[in-house]
Amino acid sequence: MQTPKDLHKAGLKITLPRLKVLNLFENGDNRHLSAEEVYKQLLASGEDVSLATVYRVLTQFELSGILVRHHFEGDKSVFELNHGEHHDHIVCMQCGHIEEFFDSAIESRQKKIAAEHGFAIHDHSLYIYGDCTREKCPNRRSE
Amino acid sequence: MQTPKDLHKAGLKITLPRLKVLNLFENGDNRHLSAEEVYKQLLASGEDVSLATVYRVLTQFELSGILVRHHFEGDKSVFELNHGEHHDHIVCMQCGHIEEFFDSAIESRQKKIAAEHGFAIHDHSLYIYGDCTREKCPNRRSE
DNA sequence: TTATAAATGAGAATGTTTATCATTTACTCC
DNA sequence: GGAGTAAATGATAAACATTCTCATTTATAA
Ligand SMILES: [Mn+2]
Ligand SMILES: [Mn+2]
Ligand SMILES: [Zn+2]
Ligand SMILES: [Zn+2]
Numbered sequence: 001m002q003t004p005k006d007l008h009k010a011g012l013k014i015t016l017p018r019l020k021v022l023n024l025f026e027n028g029d030n031r032h033l034s035a036e037e038v039y040k041q042l043l044a045s046g047e048d049v050s051l052a053t054v055y056r057v058l059t060q061f062e063l064s065g066i067l068v069r070h071h072f073e074g075d076k077s078v079f080e081l082n083h084g085e086h087h088d089h090i091v092c093m094q095c096g097h098i099e100e101f102f103d104s105a106i107e108s109r110q111k112k113i114a115a116e117h118g119f120a121i122h123d124h125s126l127y128i129y130g131d132c133t134r135e136k137c138p139n140r141r142s143e
Numbered sequence: 144m145q146t147p148k149d150l151h152k153a154g155l156k157i158t159l160p161r162l163k164v165l166n167l168f169e170n171g172d173n174r175h176l177s178a179e180e181v182y183k184q185l186l187a188s189g190e191d192v193s194l195a196t197v198y199r200v201l202t203q204f205e206l207s208g209i210l211v212r213h214h215f216e217g218d219k220s221v222f223e224l225n226h227g228e229h230h231d232h233i234v235c236m237q238c239g240h241i242e243e244f245f246d247s248a249i250e251s252r253q254k255k256i257a258a259e260h261g262f263a264i265h266d267h268s269l270y271i272y273g274d275c276t277r278e279k280c281p282n283r284r285s286e
Numbered sequence: 287t288t289a290t291a292a293a294t295g296a297g298a299a300t301g302t303t304t305a306t307c308a309t310t311t312a313c314t315c316c
Numbered sequence: 317g318g319a320g321t322a323a324a325t326g327a328t329a330a331a332c333a334t335t336c337t338c339a340t341t342t343a344t345a346a
Contacts, residue, residue, distance in 0.1 A: 013343055015293060035334080050295045055334060057293095071216060073268070075302085076333060090262050099260045106252050110271055117242045119233050119273035125216070126269045128253055130262035156312055158324060178303080193326045198303060200324095218302065218333085 010064030017049045021057050025067065025081045032098055034076045072127060088125075092132035099132075153207030160192045164200050168210065168224045175241055177219045215270060231268075235275035242275075 006022070007014050020042055025033065028041065039054045058079055061067040067079045072091055088106075090099040106126070114121040131137070149165070150157050163185055168176065171184065182197045201222055204210040210222045215234055231249075233242040249269070257264040274280070 013292065015343070017294070050297095052296075052335080053294055059335095071214060073214060075218070090257060090260055092262070093265055099262070101256050101260065103252050103256060106249050109246050109249050109252075110269075113244050113246060114233060114271055114273055117233055117244065118276045119235070119242070119271070120276070121271060121273040122236055123273075124269070124271040126253075126267070128257055128262070128264060128267040130257055130264040130266075133261040133263070156323065158312070160325070179301095195304080195327075196325055202304095220303090 006064075006066050010060075010066060012060060012064065017053045018057050018061075020047045020049055021054065021061070022066070025079070032070070032078050032080045034078050036076065038079075070127075071125065073129060088127070090128040090130065090132075092134075092137060093129050094131050095134075095137045097132050097134065097137065149207075149209050153203075153209060155203060155207065160196045161200055161204075163190045163192055164197065164204070165209070168222070175213070175221045175223045177221050179219065181222075213270075214268065216272060231270070233271040233273065233275075235280060236272050237274050238277075238280040240275050240277065240280065 007018055012018060021038060024038055024041055025031075030037070033041070035051070035055050035058055038058065039049070039051050042049050042054070058067060058069075058077075062069045062079065065082055068082045070078045070080070070089070072078055072089070085102070086107075087100045087102045090101065092098070110124055111121060150161055155161060164181060167181055167184055168174075173180070176184070178194070178198050178201055181201065182192070182194050185192050185197070201210060201212075201220075205212045205222065208225055211225045213221045213223070213232070215221055215232070228245070229250075230243045230245045233244065235241070253267055254264060
């Protein structure tokens with residue numbers, strides 16, 4: 001567990017809950033985590049942080065640029081470390097597996113479209129939903 | 144108020160609440176409506192339909208292909224008539240104004256990307272967020 | 287080390303959506 | 317057209333994710 005420099009730079013105190021959450025994203029198994037998942041994984045590893053604090057910390061990390069928030073289909077927000085390079089996502093509707101991609105053709109078309117419609121672009125979100133064909137995929141359709 | 148044929152085709156009974164909701168989408172001012180907006184607009188025009196029924200009807204219409212559901216940034220679902228041709232959206236973060244677009248270059252890139260990652264594509268969602276430059280655009284989003 | 291502002295935990299509250307169930311309504315058959 | 321039946325509705329409770337409140341704890345700076 002390290003890297004309090006991000007927290008300092010964001011003007012946030014170095015607290016135990018914040019370090020635990022950060023550690024989960026830096027050293028955990030999943031890049032993409034919901035608040036509930038963060039909360040449960042911390043509980044499971046003996047660290048107890050209140051759910052309210054998990055939500056607060058995730059929002060603060062998003063605001064300070066440490067995390068990025070995504071709105072996959074459905075209700076809950078999902079977060080991942082902000083490594084500085086934008087990317088979009090393909091989500092498996094059977095097993096939830098997520099693949100990341102970046103396509104400069106799509107990105108530049110988006111800029112052009114926004115300009116054509118007289119919009120100053122802030123942000124965008126692109127999610128592709130489908131069925132992955134991995135062996136591991138539990139509900140994999142036998143084609 | 145007309146067009147019960149869609150309802151028949153979907154195997155749904157022709158009920159007053161369903162006709163009222165359908166009418167709102169067909170003859171109302173906004174193409175894109177949340178459940179709450181549908182409910183309030185019906186109330187405002189004297190028609191009273193319970194909120195539970197609004198949610199039920201919207202979901203049924205989505206399932207039967209009469210409406211399409213969108214997940215714009217934020218919490219609530221937004222619906223619009225399914226006119227058969229897919230399109231994506233640019234949303235103004237100041238005033239909520241929505242522009243629609245279709246870009247075949249983006250569409251084909253998405254197919255290629257899904258294929259490259261071994262995904263059988265079901266669906267996708269693309270939202271561009273920005274500031275529109277219309278005269279009418281106020282500096283606060285009208286919720 | 288102490289003072290102080292910030293952060294936390296517990297639980298209440300909020301906003302959106304779904305579930306329950308008694309009552310009403312639309313469609314079918316006579 | 318009128319009764320029978322299954323489906324739809326309304327009122328409200330419940331579920332769910334998320335935010336708020338406030339008393340207590342903690343991190344930081346003097
Ligand atoms: Mn990602
Ligand atoms: Mn649209
Ligand atoms: Zn899968
Ligand atoms: Zn605008």
